[in-house]
Amino acid sequence: MEPRGVLSPQWRQLYQAAILEMDAGLLWQRIITAERAIGDRIDELDSNPDRAFGERDALANARVMLRCLRRLADEGKAA
16 A cells, blocks of 8 residues: 555645745745645654655655745745
């Protein structure tokens, strides 16, 4: 049986929507939605620590990228 994240990679879709968003008005909501989905998936994986090591790395990398995107969005607001 495949891990849920492989069959239903909702967090990946939401993450991709955030990093590809060009509309500054929608960017913040996309970032927040992706961060929540990533947090939910991490919580889900924490309940079964023997699964999805590769996905855990991808989740950590996605979180870092969203933090960077959030900083860039903040700088864009100030400009």
